[in-house]
Amino acid sequence: MRMPPPPPADRPSRLQLFMRRQKKTLRPVAGLFLVGILAGGGFLYLSSPQTKSHLSSWLQHIASKAPLHIVSIKTDGAQLTSPEAISEALGVHVGDPILAFSVSGARDRLNKLPFVDHVIVERHLAGDIVVHITERPPFAVWQHNRHFILIDRQGNPVPDQGMTGKDAEAFTKLPLVVGVGASEAAASLIDVLSKEPEIRSHVAAAVRVNERRWNLVLHNNITVLLPEGEEEPAIHRLASIQKSTHLLDRSIVSVDMRLPDRLTVTKQQSEPGLSGTSSSPPPEHTP
Numbered sequence: 001m002r003m004p005p006p007p008p009a010d011r012p013s014r015l016q017l018f019m020r021r022q023k024k025t026l027r028p029v030a031g032l033f034l035v036g037i038l039a040g041g042g043f044l045y046l047s048s049p050q051t052k053s054h055l056s057s058w059l060q061h062i063a064s065k066a067p068l069h070i071v072s073i074k075t076d077g078a079q080l081t082s083p084e085a086i087s088e089a090l091g092v093h094v095g096d097p098i099l100a101f102s103v104s105g106a107r108d109r110l111n112k113l114p115f116v117d118h119v120i121v122e123r124h125l126a127g128d129i130v131v132h133i134t135e136r137p138p139f140a141v142w143q144h145n146r147h148f149i150l151i152d153r154q155g156n157p158v159p160d161q162g163m164t165g166k167d168a169e170a171f172t173k174l175p176l177v178v179g180v181g182a183s184e185a186a187a188s189l190i191d192v193l194s195k196e197p198e199i200r201s202h203v204a205a206a207v208r209v210n211e212r213r214w215n216l217v218l219h220n221n222i223t224v225l226l227p228e229g230e231e232e233p234a235i236h237r238l239a240s241i242q243k244s245t246h247l248l249d250r251s252i253v254s255v256d257m258r259l260p261d262r263l264t265v266t267k268q269q270s271e272p273g274l275s276g277t278s279s280s281p282p283p284e285h286t287p
Helices: 012-046 047-065 083-090 105-109 182-195 230-244
Strands: 074-076 118-123 130-133 140-144 147-151 176-178 203-209 213-218 223-225 252-256 263-267 278-281
Touching: 012 074, 012 105, 083 105, 083 130, 105 118, 105 130, 140 203, 147 182, 182 203, 182 230
Parallel strands: 074 130, 140 176, 176 203, 223 252
Antiparallel strands: 118 130, 140 147, 203 213, 213 223, 252 263, 263 278
């Protein structure tokens, strides 16, 4: 009986073919499994406090050794904020490593300075630090409930950040407005007074009465009662009277201008020849 020819020596057996197929299937799975192990191990390593500390120290060391340094510091928009205050808030100088400069930290410190509304801090790897400052300049001082508050033209409080010393003294010459509603209505009155510097120089404070009208309290304690809604013509008329008669320099108590066709002056009893009150028509009708 004839025997079957033996299989070729290079032909794989069925078992070998099966193993080869399994290797092709398992190879990607094994690769993904290995990547997962490495990624998980790396995450655990990097998230440990010791690793974070070493990494931070390493980055700071690299930053200190880097050839990038600050070559210029430029600022704009600062009218009330001194260069010294800005420099101290930035915390860096020309020549320091630029990669060690914290933009967010500098921005937070600058925002805490008096009169700063907001800032933009830029760091350029060419070596430039640029600071754009937007200030909210105070327009007046509002006295309310025995507190003095700096306000802007819109009547909003100005962030003075607990200003003291010389910075506070610089704003003692701002107009003083008093009373409920005085902050919102101050701008229009102060603008009118600015057009009549002679009257403005006499005014110590403007008091809002019943949130409707103004009284002007002068430095010599004279009170000028202005009409509601007619402050501008009344102040211009008062300037004309002051120019011709120097009324506000005399020993009087008050000037009532609430009536459009009448000016009532209350005089001090101590002035010789003067007592009580007197009324007169507006200056345009005075001979």
